[in-house]
Amino acid sequence: MSTIQEIPIDKIKVGEHAQRLYISNESLDGLAASIGRIGLVYALIVHPVDDGYILVEGHRRLAACRRLGFKTVRCDIRDSGQNGSTEIAFAGNFFREDLSPVELASAIADCYKAGRMTLAELAAGFHRSEHWVKSMIAICDWP
Numbered sequence: 601m602s603t604i605q606e607i608p609i610d611k612i613k614v615g616e617h618a619q620r621l622y623i624s625n626e627s628l629d630g631l632a633a634s635i636g637r638i639g640l641v642y643a644l645i646v647h648p649v650d651d652g653y654i655l656v657e658g659h660r661r662l663a664a665c666r667r668l669g670f671k672t673v674r675c676d677i678r679d680s681g682q683n684g685s686t687e688i689a690f691a692g693n694f695f696r697e698d699l700s701p702v703e704l705a706s707a708i709a710d711c712y713k714a715g716r717m718t719l720a721e722l723a724a725g726f727h728r729s730e731h732w733v734k735s736m737i738a739i740c741d742w743p
Contacts, residue, residue, distance in 0.1 A: 632664040
């Protein structure tokens with residue numbers, strides 16, 4: 601069973617079996633900038649314990665929300681036990697597939713060429729320079 605609700609961020613603890621051991625400041629800066637602009641897109645997954653919740657999936661999102669000073673965060677509460685929590689964490693970390701560089705470049709170029717976002721907006725959205733955005737768009741012009 602699963603329910604979605606806002607939970608006080610200080611009630612969420614990272615478990616001792618967390619799969620993500622290191623989060624780079626650069627990637628966290630970018631994620632925090634994105635969450636600050638558009639909000640948290642995907643709820644954290646947590647497991648209830650006596651005095652709060654253990655984070656199952658969403659370590660980077662939790663760190664970014666803490667950096668932004670959020671008091672509460674949207675969570676998917678699952679009473680799945682340790683084995684179920686481990687399986688959920690594995691699924692969240694090992695079975696997702698990032699966009700390839702060409703797929704990312706194509707998405708950026710489509711957004712820019714359709715006039716949905718300017719170079720500056722795309723650069724801010726990706727927490728990168730306008731030069732990086734132009735380079736990504738240029739990939740689509742390669743033979």
